[in-house]
Amino acid sequence: MVGVEVAVEGLTKSFGSQKIWQDVSLTLPAGEVSALLGPSGTGKSVFLKSLIGLLRPEEGSIVIDGTDILQCSSRELYEIRKLFGVLFQDGALFGSMNLYDNVAFPLREHTKKSESEIRRIVMEKLELNGLVGAEGKLPGEISGGMRKRAGLARALVLDPQIILVDEPDSGLDPVRTTYLSQLLIDINAQIDATILIVTHNINLARTVPDNLGMLFRKQLVMFGPREVLLTSDEPVVHQFLNGSKIGPIGMSEEKDEVQMAQEQALVDAGHHHGGTDDVYGVVPQMQATPGLPVRQAVARRQARVREILHTLPVEAQQGILASMNDDAATQVIPVYDDGGFEQSSFERG
Ligand SMILES: Nc1ncnc2c1ncn2[C@@H]1O[C@H](COP(=O)(O)OP(=O)(O)OP(=O)(O)O)[C@@H](O)[C@H]1O
Incomplete structure (x- = not known):
């Protein structure tokens, strides 16, 4: 069920x-x-x-x-x-x-x-x-x-x-x-x-x-x-995913422009931003332990995401295409860019 x-x-x-x-x-x-x-x-x-x-x-x-x-x-x-x-x-x-x-x-x-x-x-x-x-x-x-x-x-x-x-x-x-x-x-x-x-x-x-x-x-x-x-370049998302001081999130609530500029100046002058490393992009998703049933959510999500793919930012589309995992050696999925349409061939090894 x-x-x-x-x-x-x-x-x-x-x-x-x-x-x-x-x-x-x-x-x-x-x-x-x-x-x-x-x-x-x-x-x-x-x-x-x-x-x-x-x-x-x-x-x-x-x-x-x-x-x-x-x-x-x-x-x-x-x-x-x-x-x-x-x-x-x-x-x-x-x-x-x-x-x-x-x-x-x-x-x-x-x-x-x-x-x-x-x-x-x-x-x-x-x-x-x-x-x-x-x-x-x-x-x-x-x-x-x-x-x-x-x-x-x-x-x-x-x-x-x-x-x-x-x-x-x-x-x-x-x-x-x-x-x-x-x-x-x-x-x-x-x-x-x-x-x-x-x-x-x-x-x-x-x-x-x-x-x-x-x-x-x-x-x-x-x-x-x-x-x-x-894959978002939204400053608050980027800051959060990197655990960095640089960005709109402050000690207890959001920062004002002045504080953001001061902190950026410190980083520009060589001070560390507080995060561990620069994190961006899609990493492989955790899979169910081998021997357990196949996670049905994966196929359902693929089908669902294909339907809305054209509405997503290009970077996200690319991340989705790269992480899609199906048996076909090659599949052709449209990638949309700025409302335009481009056919892209997605090869897998
Ligand atoms: N029953 C309540 N009555 C009044 N205020 C409340 C009540 N429950 C939560 N709050 C307030 O709602 C705000 C959000 O609290 P919440 O615990 O949902 O945050 P959170 O995002 O889960 O935080 P954290 O990650 O620190 O657990 C806080 O300011 C908290 O004081």
């Missing part, structure tokens, strides 16, 4: 007089992995909570499986929420319950399954997340990485069609972050759920999702196939 699409249109959220973001429109394609980037405080977590109806934006619509969750009854919202599995930043485990009971909790709460059936499901999810042997431990007795994996195991027990993941990298070292990323890709291959990851991890953003978006200045800067953001 393919995960469900989430269609967000014209979404605006404020707390009192503080506007968090406005007019956000994006569609999470069914069964694909998407990631939402943005500097701290831009409202990524607020967006995630809005998708499951924990927070209520004052304008716009969020249509899930044909239901606008901002208009529906609380009964309908309750049903829609059953489609979701959510991994909160700290795993949100109950501190007094061991991992087994934590993972079993949604099954005991929301289903009438027998304890033996629950045991089968819980052990399956614990195994999927590399936690067999740790089921008797309390959350306080295990590492942050294990807590996240336990949170993910719990998010999976009700067979979600949409999985929301809030900063999977927070508190994890780069290697554990990569393992967790691999787990998310593998889960997508196995259950074909629609996944949204909220993160500021550059490496994860470049290698994991099919689609990428970014929040900045209370707006969705862009959202689309990963190649669009990864």
Whole structure:
């Protein structure tokens, strides 16, 4: 079963007089992995909570499986929420319950399954997340990485069609972050759920999702196939992907022109910009672990992206063509440039 699409249109959220973001429109394609980037405080977590109806934006619509969750009854919202599995930043485990009971909790709460059936499901999810042997431990007795994996195991027990993941990298070292990323890709291959990851991890953003978006200045800067953001020359995107001080993102919020000019002058005079290296372009996407089912999202996304290819910037088109992976030795796909049309032959080795 393919995960469900989430269609967000014209979404605006404020707390009192503080506007968090406005007019956000994006569609999470069914069964694909998407990631939402943005500097701290831009409202990524607020967006995630809005998708499951924990927070209520004052304008716009969020249509899930044909239901606008901002208009529906609380009964309908309750049903829609059953489609979701959510991994909160700290795993949100109950501190007094061991991992087994934590993972079993949604099954005991929301289903009438027998304890033996629950045991089968819980052990399956614990195994999927590399936690067999740790089921008797309390959350306080295990590492942050294990807590996240336990949170993910719990998010999976009700067979979600949409999985929301809030900063999977927070508190994890780069290697554990990569393992967790691999787990998310593998889960997508196995259950074909629609996944949204909220993160500021550059490496994860470049290698994991099919689609990428970014929040900045209370707006969705862009959202689309990963190649669009990864090849973007938008200053805020470039700065963010490089972790650089040079660009519109400042210490706590956006900078003014004067500060930007001062910082650029320092770099021109030989001072380091703070990023590690100059990152630009499309890198290979993480694949499901060999032996698992083929990730259906890849072929679906290729078909979908081909349809919209001509609407994308040329650099993104080239990145998409270069990363398309199919069996044909040669394929001919049109590349559009400035509204013009040019036939390009795409060779693969
Ligand atoms: N329930 C709430 N009531 C009032 N303000 C809130 C509430 N939840 C979040 N905010 C505010 O919304 C803004 C965005 O917060 P949010 O946690 O979504 O940012 P974020 O992009 O996820 O940041 P980070 O990357 O640091 O986690 C912050 O200014 C925060 O104080």
